[in-house]
Amino acid sequence: MILVVGGAGYIGSHFVKELVKTHDVVVLDNLSTGHRWAVDQKATFIEGDLGDADTVQRLFDTYTIEAVLHFAAFSLVSESVADPMKYYENNVIATFNLLKLMKDNHIDKFIFSSTAATYGTPDVELIDEHTVTAPINPYGHSKLMVEQMVKDLAYSYGLKYAVLRYFNAAGADETAEIGESHSPETHLIPLVLQHLLGQRSAISVYGTDYDTPDGTCIRDYIHVTDLAKAHLLALEGLLNGTLTASVYNLGNSHGYSVKEIIAMCEQVANKQANIQYIDRRAGDPAILVANAEKIYQELGWKAQFDLQTIIESAWAWHQKQF
Template identity: 75%
Template sequence: MILVVGGAGYIGSHFVKELVKTHDVVVLDNLSTGHLWAIDSKANFVEGDLGDKVTVQHVFDTFKIDAVLHFAAFSLVGESVLDPMKYYENNVAATLNLLKIMQERNVNNFVFSSTAATYGMPIVDVIDEQIPTLPINPYGRSKLMIEQMLADFAQSYQMNYVVLRYFNAAGAYETAEIGESHSPETHLIPIILQHLLGQRESISVFGTDYDTPDGTCIRDYIHVTDLAKAHLLALRGLLHGTIKTATYNLGNGNGFSVKEIIETCERITEKRANVTYAERRAGDPAKLVANAEKIYTELGWKAQIDIEGIIKSAWNWHSK
């Protein structure tokens, strides 16, 4: 049995869709940002909070857990600055509660959803895993603290783990059964598509004077199903004993500017966007692109879905 914490959320629910094809699954989620409708019907579901010791112990006592995948962190950068306590309580303290119960039950395999925010403001355009981790906000720091806890647990308690640092997750499941549904929505692609569906009056571009070809920020986008498949490979490596500890970037290795994303959305939807331009936001690097060669070399994983496929799948979902 595989435990997926946060399995009702955007990325977690897409992973569960893939995982139930080959494994028995139990999802633990408090539904604070996840959705009951997003959980695959083949999975067992326990509603509860990761920081609630009794609930987490109940899951481990009820199901024979072989590995845990963690998708249950809060992830809004701006919110983390305004309310850091919320992020340290949920992301760090609640994860420590989970790791302690795993250690007590001798469950040693853990896959953690981390983030490119652990790198902060790197001085290079293409980021590999050797770049120093210097997060600049409580969200990034909370994720890095969990990574550091895992390293310490591996040294002292024989914890086996894989850390997966995402760049920009996007897209939706191929059947459009599930997709991105945040409140508030902060991600670029769904914001554009919501506008093109008439749900927003306009979209804002923050900064047009960056050192990039068209002056807008460049980011690396990865389809959520590609992310799910990377987690499956990491899980298999842990279960088969071929991985003890590893940290990997997950990205396409290609960057697209904000203007390019808007133009691609317009082309796919055959609709025109009403774009307003604003000043730069503090803390936005000009370019963030992943070097994901390490996971390709070691696990054979490579992103398969290009930017058009990402946006088409998201459009199918948001249109529904």
């Protein structure tokens, strides 16, 4: 049995949809940001909080858990700045409790859903796993704290782990049964698509004077199903013993500007966007693009979905919700 904490959220639910094809799965989620309908019916669902030690221990008593995958962090940068204690409590303290209970129950395989926010604002255009980690907000700090905790537990107690640092997850499952559904929504692609569906009056672009070809920020976008498959490969590596401790970037290794994203959304939807140009936001780096060569060399993973496919899948999902 594989435990997926946060398995009702956007990325977690897409991973569970893939995982149930080959493994027995139990999902723990408090539904604070996730959705019960997003959890595949083949998985066992338990509503509960990761920070509740009694709930987690009962779960370990009930099921024979081979490995744990952690998708249960809060992830809004602006919220983390406004309320850092919320982020340290959920992202760090609750994860510490989980890892302690894993150790006490002799569960030694762990995959952590991390983030490119651990890198802060690097001065390189292609970010690899050796790029200096220097977060600039409590969200990034909280994720990096957990990464360090995991490494220390691996050294002292033999925890076997994979840390997967995402860049910009996007898109939806090909069936359009599950997709990106946040409240509030902060990600560019769903914001543009919601606007093109008439749910928002305009789309805001923050800054047009960056040192990029069109003056807007460039980011690396990765399909959520590609992310799910990377987790599957990492899990199999931990289970069969070929992977014991590693950190991987997950991205397409290709960046797209804000203007390019909007243009592709317009093309897919065959609609014109109303764009409002606004001053830069503090702390937004010009370019964040992953070098994902390491996971390709070690696990054979490479992103399969291009930008148009990502946006087409997201558009199919959002049309169903409209």
